[in-house]
Amino acid sequence: MRDEHGVGVTYNKAWREKTLAADDVRGSNEESYALLPSYLYMLQLANPGTITRVCKDEENRFKYMFIAFGASLDGWKQCRPVIVVDGTFLKTKCGGTLYAACVKDGNNQIFPLAFGIGDSENDNAWIWFFTRLKEAIGDRENLCIVSDRHKSIKNAVEQVYPGVYHGVCLYHLKQNLRTKFRGLHVHAIFETASRAYSAQEYYSAMAELQKISPEMTTYLLEAKPKKCARPFFPTKRYNILTSNIAESINAAIVHARELPITSLIEAIREMLQRWFSTRKEVAINQFVEVTKWANDEMEIKLDVAFRMKVDAIDAMKSSVTYGDRVFVVDLEQHMCTCNEFQLEGIPCAHAIATIESKYLDKYKFCSNWYKNSVLKQTYAGSINPLPDKVDWSVPDEIKGDSMKAPKFKVKQGRPKKKIIPSTGEFPKHVRTVKCGNCGTLGHNRKNCKSQPILKEG
Template identity: 40%
Template sequence: MDTLDENEVDIGEVQVGLCDNMIGTNSAIWESYESYHSKDDTFTWEQAKSWVVGELIKSKFKRPGRIYKPRDIIEDMRQDYGINMSYEKAWRARENAYERVRGSPEESYNLLRRYGEALKFTNPGTIFHMELEDDRFFKYLFMAAGACVRGFLNCIRSVIVMDETFLKNKYRGQLIVAICLDGNNQIYPLAFEVVDRETYDSIRWFLEKLKGAIGKVPNLGFVTDRKTCFAKGISSVFPSAFHGLCVQHLSQNLHDKYKNDTVATLFYNASRTYCESTFVEAWRHLLAFPNGSGKYLNDVGIARWSRVHCPGRRYNTMTTNIAESMNSILKEPRDLPIASFLENVRALLQR
């Protein structure tokens, strides 16, 4: 994991309480500003403090999914109030507004239990689990909307793509996503996990909760990158499921390792073809290369990357691109406190 900035804390250090009160706004803040900004005062708009600007813009953050960047704040303040702001002040104003509307990062973790119960009450069949360390510190969180689970079991291709990305709020952590494709090749989110770090234990916990949600699914398959934690977790929790590898990651590994465009082209042809004869021809040329690329791919396991040799139903899910697309959609919300982030995910699913 990347080195933490001085104002960031590891997710495993945050305590999770039993707060029953939702975060409100401070109604006295505007009165105190009005008291300071009297008619006889020489205070100018150009001197506006970041907390004042935060009060002005907080309504922008009340709708789930609303992304309001510092550059947007600078432009709006210039147009609406004639205020020229630095990027740093706009950033502080945004953080101030975030906290007023969505709560502080610490308070957000205290809301998780209550948020999970509300989510399950208003969305029948939703699964929401939290794992704490020493009954105090946040460790893992699993969320799968009931409608998404029912849809997966009834009409979605049974190939689950898993990928991870970093959260960017104060306590960092990582997001694990499980994404599928429907019959029209549209992205279908299934489940989400927030963890302190991506390890075998966290992946196994996620897969155990996922298994509890979907049960035994015939012809189930997974597609991931080559991380060992995915391979060990899937073989442990879903021993009968097919586990394929992302051919895009493998192709990049081949390019980095052997620096040969012809090898990459032959691998592309061999991995994606539905025709045995096309595979045999490309594979023959790969084995003939003296650089060892054929042996490398053979050691990986042909059935894990060759569509024609797949023992299950891989359909056309050859890469983890759909999971990476979901991570890209959530790029801006990943800055938010955790409860607000989860609410953005819920709003996205129900859009």
């Protein structure tokens, strides 16, 4: 305004004008909440099988919302039964939290399952979300839920899914270790232990960790190995060991989190429409029996398999020698003593060495989750757009439900737009401080709690 028009305005006035202009373009938050019932009605008409739920308080104010697209609910049946959940804050003046539940398809891509909106990450909100999720997807054998160690998620899973296994995100657990045990460079050992396929590998890594830091070893044992260590997990987690896919969803819609609620849902719908359309075309044009990701994984293992010595035991069994270790592969049972074959559902390098020695088709030994025909079924449905608003035909009882926006208190200062890092995390764009005394990250020499290092001379 000063450069182009010669008019001086204060920062606050410029900010208020920007907010008013944004409301003129995309509607205000109050208008968006009032439109929400009609929008959800038309969304369900355009996308058969879609489930939406809205919870209001006594004053007809918005409290919670849940949405699962029909195409996602159909495709979920073809995906591995490991659900990753996470929540992230919304950036409007009404605040709130967006909840996301997603899985991985056979091509190792993020497959969004359901979304929710609530006031914050608290027990009541998560319990409501998980209850609606359970109603939408029903029961599933060997179901597993993966999340960070948020107490409200833990409490909600225990209440709504008492018989379902709850796994801890390894990335967040590692970040907690970095914060709690500063200066110990043993995170590679933790990675080895947590990602091990066999109990022998896990105990070997933990024994090495015990020598360096008994305190860290005790902390990991208190976190319960069956929640974070793959060899002891009661069911298969496959390669889904972190909650990164849910956080990737949050990153994909980072700009939409500033929009009013109906515009936010529409942005999510548009993203899913693009994903379903693109991935459906990729699956149709894939002529290998398995998905591209599964094929690439086996090609990497094939390079290692050629360096292994295979001795047949019978028509379907072999002993495989690699270095100083010997593994037994049973192709009929889809098993190897390294445990990778049965835990991943894709032949390990030892199994591929056996398959190649017997001149068999390695694709036949992949789990059905990774078959290209299953991927086609995953994206058989479509996410459809809504008709133009002037063509909406909404019943009067829904149109007359003028929902109110949730109560909110405008905070002083400019609204925060950047995510708050988890414990042990540092934003990528921020230069991390390194202590000149102890050499660890996150603080400087002045704030260091370690003993000063005396220099000779």
